[in-house]
Amino acid sequence: MRIWNLLHKLLLGLILVGFPLPIVAAETYDENQLKAAITYNVAKFVKWPDGTFVDAKAPLVICVIGNDRVAAGFESLEGQFLGERPIKIYYLASMDDYQGGHILYVTHSKDYHVDEILTVLQDSPVLTVSDIESFARRGGMVSLLKMRKNIRFAINLDASLSVDLKISSKLHALATEVIRNGD
Amino acid sequence: MWVKLQHPDLFSYLSRLLIVLCLVSGFVTTPVWSKGLMEMSLEELMTLQVTSAAKVPTSLLKTSAAIYVINQEDIRRSGANSVPELLKMVPGVNVAQLDSNRWAISARGFSGQFANKLLVMIDGRSVYTPFFSGVLWDVQDLVLAEIDRIEVIRGPGAALWGANAVNGIINIITRSAEETVGTEVTAWVGTEERGGLSLMQSSRVGSNSYLRLTAKGFIRDDSQLNGADADDDMTMGRVGFRWDYTGQTWNGKTTGGFYQGQNGANFDLVSHEGDYHHLFNDDTNMLGGHLLTSWSRQLNKKSSYSFQFYFDYSHREEALYDEDLLVLDTEFQHNYEFSPGHKLTWGGNIRTYFDDTTAHSHFFIDPASDRYNLYSAFIQDDYALLENLTLTLGSKFEHNDFTGWEVQPNGRLLWEVSETVSLWGAVSRAVRTPARYEATGQIVVALYPPGHDLNPTPIPAIYNFRGSDDFKAEELTAYELGLRSLVDEKLSVDFSIFYNDYKKLRTGTDPESTVIVDALGAYIELIGTANNELEGSTYGFEAAVEWQLTDAWKLLGSYSYMEMNFDFAGQLEAFLNSFYARHQASLQSRFNLPHNVETDLWLTYTDEIAVQDQPEIWDLSIRFGWQPTPQWQLELIGQNLLHDHKKQLTSEVISMVSSELERGLFFRVNYKF
Structure with missing residues (x-):
């Protein structure tokens, strides 16, 4: 059959010119789930001001703003716990829907709303995280950065300290970039 | 074009072995989720x-229809410069x-310039013309960068989409304006x-x-x-907008x-004069718009509703007829x-068509101007058994x-065998309602010169197809099974x-023949009147595979096979x-x-079309792309590379x-800021 002939000639041709054949493929992960998992892990290194939670079992509220595919990654966090705290996730279309929370994740579709979102949260002890690269430089606390195939992050300590959020120094060591005292 | 090797058998054996090895290794290497992300x-x-999402996202695993999705990446890397070209990657779709x-675009057979069993929608707006129940593809265009995805469903979707979603549905969906904030300019020359130049600013x-x-x-x-040059060049200009609002x-x-645009096109006005053919070239003028x-x-978590309204106007001046449609x-x-x-899910729809036509030649319609309505209701329940x-x-x-009420039910069953495998099956009924010319028109379809198989007389015979008030809807019952x-x-x-x-497929009665003699000579006028006497079946198989071989190399393949099982009453009917x-x-091979x-x-490969002596076609396009910075993209694209010029289909x-379509090469540059 001609299709078969052509297929095998094409494939063999490609192999001959040096295309590697992957007999065993490297394991990769869904980018959006990974971003959610990193956000969850970063939260482990954050201490909220006293009185933020009623008790040790009070839920940790994560708000995800933006309706793109990144938000879908957070579904994997539903039903999880951070220590003893159950995680609650709210998906917001805009800040009009915001009714408080401990972490706010800004998806990259909200790039043009960043200033507005951060203004609303100006004095609230809310950990702000985003996959918008410039987020930390623009006053957000944690930017997730895609570097080649890995996800890394940058943190802005000025932003977190201004609302009394304490980010552990262990996290400073893992960050690709740490912004403090304005640079 | 291939280098001839000395041992073709060995060559063939080795490469088959390699393909089998590759496929087997692909199937047996299941991912080792030793630890969940949360741990x-x-x-x-x-x-x-991280990986970019596979072609079959989870949502497709929950779809009980033969759906194929062309996404932004597919559009960019195909090198296609128009929507119809993109559809060639979909199995079961003939372009x-x-x-x-x-x-000529159709799904699961019945192709042709006036193919009438496919429904095409752009952002929820149906773009088929009720004139012949088909799509004028020359005016269906968009800035490619604004397309989010093209969902192609083979098989009936009439239970949701209504009449004419018989053999398939093409849904072109544009991106929300929020997703395209910024400016994008694309220019090409070749x-x-x-x-061409396209601009997008959000x-x-x-x-x-x-x-x-x-x-x-x-x-x-x-x-x-x-x-020689066919003088069928095309000039087209369009402007558009999209406004998105997300409120409380x-x-x-x-x-x-x-x-607005202009096409050149070639016509053959057959008659009993001279050698019976009169080839000429004429411009078609198109103009249209929509809103x-x-x-x-969203009322609450369990309930949401939506309204939609549109108007669409088109005006077309062609050699055989002019048409205005609202x-x-x-x-x-x-x-x-x-x-x-x-x-x-339930809903309703009311649509009104207003048309106005002027017949010039070889085409006749009465009344010239008409208004007709379509109203419908649908109900569907998804029930988790x-x-x-x-x-x-x-x-x-x-x-x-034209035909009154039509009922188009379907039943579908989806079994999500695991998180990665789903099986589905469907039984559905769909109808194609009469097009305007099938009810009230007449068109010259064929010419049989003296000596033709179908014409034993010494004078030419001209076959006319005439519409009929009695023409009913065509009916399909489809049985489908799928695995994803x-x-x-x-x-x-x-x-x-x-x-x-x-x-009840459309065909014509045995023609009535009349000998007509005028100043130019004599001919036989054959008139076949539309009826619904044709029936038969088709069956086939379609496959699509997407395979990321390495981080840098991806292969996408599709294959389809189909057969027709019809008892045709004559040569013309079969044709x-x-x-x-x-x-x-x-x-497709995409290598970074x-x-x-x-x-x-x-x-791409398309088998021969036996009834019109159209030989099989192999074709190839190649694209080289370079993104020197995130803002710039430069591309060199070659299309129809395997032939200097080649005819693809006869109307x-x-x-x-x-x-005959010629080999083409063009350079395209894209700048985003």
Whole structure:
């Protein structure tokens, strides 16, 4: 059959010119789930001001703003716990829907709303995280950065300290970039 | 074109072995999820590699239809410069270019310039013309960068979409203006794609609203006819906008567009004069526009509803006829989860067509101007029988002015075998309601010169097809089965089989013949009147595979096979209904080189179309892309590379002359800021 002939000639041709054949493929992960998992892990290194939670079992509220595919990654966090705290996730279309929370994740579709979102949260002890690269430089606390195939992050300590959020120094060591005292 | 090796058997054996090895290794390497993401430490997470989503996202695993999705990446890397070209990658969809501006596109057989069993929608707006129930592809265009995805469903979708969604549905969906904030400019220049410019600019215009403006203009070079230029070049300009609003209670999208263009086209006005043929070239002028607005509201977690309204105007001046068409359409839909496990969707639609035609030659329609309505209601319930077994039952009840009420039910069953495998099956009924010319028109279809098999007389015979008030809707009962699987993160496969049972298909009565003598001589006028006497079945198999071989190399393949089982009453009947390719295939290789260089090959195969002596066609396009910075993209694209010039299909109507498409090369640059 001609299709078969052509297929095998094409494939063999490609192999001959040096295309590697992957007999065993490297394991990769869904980018959006990974971003959610990193956000969850970063939260482990954050201490909220006293009185933020009623008790040790009070839920940790994560708000995800933006309706793109990144938000879908957070579904994997539903039903999880951070220590003893159950995680609650709210998906917001805009800040009009915001009714408080401990972490706010800004998806990259909200790039043009960043200033507005951060203004609303100006004095609230809310950990702000985003996959918008410039987020930390623009006053957000944690930017997730895609570097080649890995996800890394940058943190802005000025932003977190201004609302009394304490980010552990262990996290400073893992960050690709740490912004403090304005640079 | 291939280097001849000395031991073809060995060559063939080795490569088959390699292919089998590759396939087997692809199937057996299941991902080792030794640890879930949630159990990993931050350090571990930072070492993980991410993948871009596979072609079969989870949502497709929950779809009980033969669906194929063309996404942004597919559009960019295909090198295609228009929507019809993209559809060649979809299994089961036949795409043939008749000249530089006319296309024949259909799914699961019954192709032709006036193919009438496919429904095409752009952002919820139906773009088929009720004139012949088909699509004028030359005016269906967009700035490619504004397309989010093209969903192609083979098989009936009439229970949701209504009459004419018989053999397939093409849904072109544009991106929200919020997603395209910024400016994007694309320009191209080349031998066939002579030159063009498209602009897209989106910005925020209010606290919850975004606006996108688009403009596009291009010139496409003519093809070849009888060794000379075919003069079928095309010039087109269009502007459009999309406004998206995300409010507290209402979400809305409003789109509008306007286009104007001119095509060259070749015609053959057959008559009893001279050698019976009169070839000539004429310009077709097109102009049109639309305005659509759609609003949805989420009442609570279980209930949402939406309204949509649009009008669409088109004006076309062609050699055989002029046509003005205005469409007004209003739609309502309500989604409601009325009890756990039941997802109910119901809605209604009213559409009115106003047309005005002027027949010039070889075409006649009476009344010249008419108004007709279409109104419908549909209801569908998705019911989770078990946790992973979903039954979908639904029907459309549609009234049209030609045949009255039509009921189009379907039943679908989806079994999500695991998180990566789903099986589905469907039984559905769909109808194709009469087109305007089938009810009230007449058109010259064929010419039999003296000596032709069908003409024993010494004078020419001209065959006319005449519409009839008694013409009924064509009916299809379709049986489908499908399997979809994310074999692993690197490999996804999609298979479907179908058996289509057609009843009451359009054909003509035995022609009445009249000998007509005038100053130019004598001829026989044959008139066949539309009836619904044809029936038969088709069956086939379709497969699509997407395989990320390495981080840098991806292969996408599709293959389809189909057969027709009809007892044709004559040569003409067989000719008009048998435009299909038994085998069709497409193979795309997308390879990333260092420094953001991309090399993409796309090979397509279409089997011969026996009834019109159209030989099989192999074709190839190649794309080299380079992104020197994130803002710039430069591309060099070659299309129809395997032939200097090649005819792809002959029109079913003798007066429409197809030409030969030429090899083309163009350079395209894209700048985003």
